[in-house]
Amino acid sequence: MIFYYAPQTVAVASHIALEEACAEYEHRKLDFSIAEQRSYEYLQINPKGRVPSLDTGEGIISETPAILVYIAQTFPKAQLAPLNDPFEFAKMQEFNVYLASTVHVNHAHKLRGIRWTDDRSAIDAMKVKVPQTMHDSFDLIENEMFTGPWVLGGDYSVCDCYLFCISLWLEGDGVDIGDFPKIAEHNTRMRDRASVQTVLPIHRLS
């Protein structure tokens, strides 16, 4: 497998999951500073021009919730998802899709406002609400979604990889993780895992 990523992006979530699964893979870094994700070569791999992408050998997958479940399904021994219970599986998916379609989107209004408007003052205006939208989303996760000790309860899952990844964005988004005691403790506990200790330096994160 080949894992295409850029440092400090949402690729961190899938990267941790690959490590948790003890997958054998090659990782290929894209340089966003020269817009390598928009290069002709990469657009053949992922026409959306985004990261991460996972070349599985059978074909290429993108979108974090899809990649995370693929890893869980192809490495079942790692027990990264409730694969045999449709309701629990749906709750896992619900969590991942909330991160993808609401929380990541909230965050993207800080640096990627150009996706939704070409008006310079509107792009600046969008940045203003990011601390509030991210705080509101994490409030909802802390109080309504996070079961504990892991996201889904007693069993670690790909949701933990994904939540950890996005929780790393809070400080830059003007939100104090200390406002969410369960998520803050989760963040600390995740750092004890070998997977996280392998992945963070690759992304120049601490």
Added chain:
Amino acid sequence: MIFYYAPQTVAVASHIALEEACAEYEHRKLDFSIAEQRSYEYLQINPKGRVPSLDTGEGIISETPAILVYIAQTFPKAQLAPLNDPFEFAKMQEFNVYLASTVHVNHAHKLRGIRWTDDRSAIDAMKVKVPQTMHDSFDLIENEMFTGPWVLGGDYSVCDCYLFCISLWLEGDGVDIGDFPKIAEHNTRMRDRASVQTVLPIHRLS
């Protein structure tokens, strides 16, 4: 099962899938004009205050890609997803998550800009780019994602329910579905299905 929906929303996708599965369910309509989705009662069901939600009897699921896969998994005879092939399953998920996290989000900048800014002129500015972002997304679906005759190829899946639902938004978003011949033909063919013929009138759609 109880299906909570509001007419003419993304709930149409899950509603069609429930009909395709021949599921037995009760449907309960929320009135967005009186913000019933933010009522105390509904927030106990879905603290996000959004639709759809599916009360499965075991618990409640939200987020369209999660609901669609749950329906496919619990009604396997309906053959609504490639359940036994992790790679094909991932491609299905990739498509659904793209609709949820990019296409639906593009569309939401027309009427739900308040999610991301409180600046009135920025909210107006966001509306301007919606025809372009929706056109760009459907270009990508038409040319890079849609296999044909159904989204994933020869087999109908929940992706078809979801694509059909979102394609109904194009006209209101200032995009001519005729610019996408494969998706336009898909839209016409979907209307022949009993599921769609049952669901459209419930949503006052034609």
